[in-house]
Amino acid sequence: MASADGKVVEEEGVEDDVVEIKEKPLDIMRYMDAVRDSSAGAIATFSGTTRDTFEGQEVLELRYEAYETMAYRELRKICQAARERWELKRMAVAHRTGVVPTGQESVFIAVSSIHRQDALKACQFVIDEIKASVPIWKKEIYNNGESWKQNSEFLTRNTT
Amino acid sequence: MASADGKVVEEEGVEDDVVEIKEKPLDIMRYMDAVRDSSAGAIATFSGTTRDTFEGQEVLELRYEAYETMAYRELRKICQAARERWELKRMAVAHRTGVVPTGQESVFIAVSSIHRQDALKACQFVIDEIKASVPIWKKEIYNNGESWKQNSEFLTRNTT
Amino acid sequence: EKKQITVRALLFAHARELAGGVSEVSLHIDDGWTTAQCLENILTRFPALKSLASCLTLALNDNYVDKNAPPMLVKDGDELALIPPISGG
Amino acid sequence: EKKQITVRALLFAHARELAGGVSEVSLHIDDGWTTAQCLENILTRFPALKSLASCLTLALNDNYVDKNAPPMLVKDGDELALIPPISGG
Numbered sequence: 001m002a003s004a005d006g007k008v009v010e011e012e013g014v015e016d017d018v019v020e021i022k023e024k025p026l027d028i029m030r031y032m033d034a035v036r037d038s039s040a041g042a043i044a045t046f047s048g049t050t051r052d053t054f055e056g057q058e059v060l061e062l063r064y065e066a067y068e069t070m071a072y073r074e075l076r077k078i079c080q081a082a083r084e085r086w087e088l089k090r091m092a093v094a095h096r097t098g099v100v101p102t103g104q105e106s107v108f109i110a111v112s113s114i115h116r117q118d119a120l121k122a123c124q125f126v127i128d129e130i131k132a133s134v135p136i137w138k139k140e141i142y143n144n145g146e147s148w149k150q151n152s153e154f155l156t157r158n159t160t
Numbered sequence: 161m162a163s164a165d166g167k168v169v170e171e172e173g174v175e176d177d178v179v180e181i182k183e184k185p186l187d188i189m190r191y192m193d194a195v196r197d198s199s200a201g202a203i204a205t206f207s208g209t210t211r212d213t214f215e216g217q218e219v220l221e222l223r224y225e226a227y228e229t230m231a232y233r234e235l236r237k238i239c240q241a242a243r244e245r246w247e248l249k250r251m252a253v254a255h256r257t258g259v260v261p262t263g264q265e266s267v268f269i270a271v272s273s274i275h276r277q278d279a280l281k282a283c284q285f286v287i288d289e290i291k292a293s294v295p296i297w298k299k300e301i302y303n304n305g306e307s308w309k310q311n312s313e314f315l316t317r318n319t320t
Numbered sequence: 321e322k323k324q325i326t327v328r329a330l331l332f333a334h335a336r337e338l339a340g341g342v343s344e345v346s347l348h349i350d351d352g353w354t355t356a357q358c359l360e361n362i363l364t365r366f367p368a369l370k371s372l373a374s375c376l377t378l379a380l381n382d383n384y385v386d387k388n389a390p391p392m393l394v395k396d397g398d399e400l401a402l403i404p405p406i407s408g409g
Numbered sequence: 410e411k412k413q414i415t416v417r418a419l420l421f422a423h424a425r426e427l428a429g430g431v432s433e434v435s436l437h438i439d440d441g442w443t444t445a446q447c448l449e450n451i452l453t454r455f456p457a458l459k460s461l462a463s464c465l466t467l468a469l470n471d472n473y474v475d476k477n478a479p480p481m482l483v484k485d486g487d488e489l490a491l492i493p494p495i496s497g498g
Contacts, residue, residue: 029189036209038263043207046280048409049272052198064408067332067401070382071408095408103198107409112209116287120206124280127409135379135401136408137333148334149407150375158377158387158405208498224497227421227490230471231497255497267498287498295468295490296497297422308423309496310464318466318476318494 017079018092021066021136026105031092035112040089042116044123046109052102060141064097064106067135071095078129082111085125086118093126095136106138132157177239178252181226181296186265191252195272200249202276204283206269212262220301224257224266227295231255238289242271245285246278253286255296266298292317322350325396329362334404335376339366347400354391355380358400369402377403411439414485418451420458423493424465428455436489443480444469447489458491466492 018034028047035043050062079091089112100106109126113119130136131153138149178194188207195203210222239251249272260266269286273279290296291313298309327347336343345365347358355378363369378385379401385392394400418434425432434454436447444467452458467474468490474481483489 028192032188032207036263038210038212040209041211043205043209043265044283045203045205045207046276047192047203047205048276049196049200049203050198051201051274065333066408067330067379067403070379070401073382103196105203114211116206116208120280120284120287123204127276127280131406131409133384133406134408135332135403135406137404138407139333148404150405151407151409154406225422226497227419227468227492230468230490233471291495291498293473293495294497295421295492295495297493298496299422308493310494311496311498314495 016090017076018090018094019072019075019079020092020094021068021071021075021097022094023096023098026094026096026108028105028108031094031108031110034092035090035110037089037112039114040112040119041114042119043110043112044116044119045111046107046123046127047105048107048127050100050102050104050106054140054142054147057142059102060143062100062102062106063139063141064095064100065137066095066097071134071136074134075130078126078133081129082122082125086113086122087115088113088118088122091122091126093130095130095134097136128153176250177236178250178254179232179235179239180252180254181228181231181235181257182254183256183258186254186256186268188265188268191254191268191270194252195250195270197249197272199274200272200279201274202279203270203272204276204279205271206267206283206287207265208267208287210260210262210264210266214300214302214307217302219262220303222260222262222266223299223301224255224260225297226255226257231294231296234294235290238286238293241289242282242285246273246282247275248273248278248282251282251286253290255290255294257296288313322352324348325351325394327353327358327394327396328399329358330399330401331362332401332404335369335372335402338368338372340368342366349394351396353394355385355394355400356391358394359402362402372404375405379403411441413437414440414483416442416447416483416485417488418447419488419490420451421490421493424458424461424491427457427461429457431455438483440485442483444474444483444489445480447483448491451491461493464494468492
């Protein structure tokens with residue numbers, strides 16, 4: 001559903017997982033509070049943040065784009081797969097698109113669980129899977145050119 | 161050093177690690193921003209949150225106390241040990257004392273690194289080590305009594 | 321004579337740029353085509369895309385097409401996406 | 410005759426409660442005592458602490474005392490802490 005605050009697409013997946021792809025800065029505390037649960041003992045999070053250099057070259061700007069319908073579908077599949085592997089309370093996964101200034105979150109994952117091992121392992125699993133399967137692309141802009149990046153996790157999975 | 165906003169003890173450890181033990185709610189975004197670094201690609205965090213039940217019994221209140229000088233020393237040792245094992249950018253570790261309402265953070269860890277595996281593994285290591293070695297105690301208050309808790313991680317390490 | 325169907329092809333990221341900024345193409349084709357034949361058709365229309373061809377993965381209606389599975393037929397109204405190597409996260 | 414020294418003993422959490430709320434004790438003792446002897450002295454003064462004795466770890470000047478290491482002597486001005494099983498995190 002569209003939210004009131006602009007160009008945001010927000011959908012609720014199975015088990016009330018929060019899954020979002022949006023062009024605005026990711027509101028970390030909103031996701032942390034979304035997974036906060038007084039029956040949970042742990043919240044693990046992962047932020048992917050944009051770096052200002054690549055192999056010594058200054059990165060001026062980063063741009064992300066998503067195949068939104070499929071990306072939502074893949075993100076929800078990943079959340080469901082994590083729930084099948086670990087005992088989790090709540091999950092939130094968000095990916096930003098458009099121009100992302102360096103040092104800011106491009107992706108944010110938050111997972112709560114009763115026991116900490118579940119949240120920690122699920123958080124790692126979710127970012128690994130996002131890198132391997134969610135159709136989102138990053139372009140780095142340098143002084144002297146630009147480059148579409150490639151995740152090794154995707155290439156490994158898609159090499160015959 | 162004492163900060164201006166009340167009963168807060170704040171110290172800077174080696175390599176500018178933020179290490180805090182305080183009686184106030186933990187300001188998550190302050191710690192996340194403290195480890196944010198435009199040369200880092202990842203921030204992993206762990207929140208230990210207080211649970212409202214223990215073995216089916218409602219927990220009315222939780223109280224934490226710390227042996228502060230030693231707890232600071234142990235926390236800084238843990239950060240240093242993590243830095244020796246993984247390539248980390250910045251670290252922040254905070255533990256709350258006094259009464260902590262259920263569902264809130266009693267401990268918060270944030271770690272940034274260039275590559276995500278380092279931050280994720282270090283975050284897990286730090287919480288495991290805190291449970292095993294930092295002299296902080298939790299008491300749970302129930303309707304019909306109260307109980308000082310014991311971390312299995314500490315008991316395992318200190319059993320001859 | 322064969323029934324004609326229409327398939328919507330989506331081009332993202334590097335693929336879209338190589339196709340001169342074209343993000344969507346309508347393929348009016350014979351019924352019975354495979355996803356691989358659709359890709360060949362697109363590559364013919366946008367030769368610049370050929371440099372990326374070996375790295376492209378296809379997705380049909382929001383699902384990856386397994387390169388090792390038997391050829392998959394497209395149906396009228398399908399959405400076929402050209403997925404260059406992803407780089408999200 | 411032996412030189413007299415003073416050691417500050419700190420009681421935390423469950424230990425403090427069992428000692429009737431006493432969080433700090435000054436031990437005026439002979440030079441040459443070990444950390445274990447200091448603990449024995451405290452247990453004699455606060456018999457209710459004996460129920461916790463087998464679970465107590467000691468810390469001398471902010472460092473854990475290794476139970477498997479040789480006996481450790483205390484010095485004048487040392488700070489000795491009784492550490493019940495911890496439960497932070």
